Amino acid sequence: MDIRMWKNVFKTYDRDESGFLSTLELRMALNSAGxxxxxxxxxxxxxRYGKKTQMGFEEFLICTVKLKSMIESFLEKDPRQTGCANFTLEEWVEKTMYN
Incomplete structure (x- = not known):
């Protein structure tokens, strides 16, 4: 997705038009992107990326880019060679979040 698409996703799920996504709004926005x-x-x-219980647009962009990168990295790994077979996708994301 490009920035315009992410901006539209952000605006769509910022239901109260606060300029921030709550945790619930973030979940819906991420779900809509798959x-x-x-x-x-x-x-x-x-x-990691937001402010307490909400996330602004810039943080949302950084978060989604990082999440996409982590997921793509996981899916590209050959579990027989890298040991990824020992991790679920969720565990992989949790373990690589701060790298």
Whole structure:
């Protein structure tokens, strides 16, 4: 997705037009882009990239780029050679979030 598309996603799910996504709004925005994350990862994303319990547009962009990169990296790995077979996608995201 390009920046315009992410901006439209952000605006669509910023239901109260506050300029921030709440945790619930973030979950819906990520789901609409095909990113299904569990509650633990969602909380971690907000803590890492947002401000307490919400996330502005710039942080949302950074978060989605990082999340996309982590997921693509996981999917590109050959689990027989890298040990990724020992991780689920959720565990991979949790473990690589701060790298």
């Amino acid at each position: 990113y299904r994350v569990n509650s633990n990862i969602l909380r971690t994303l907000v803590l």
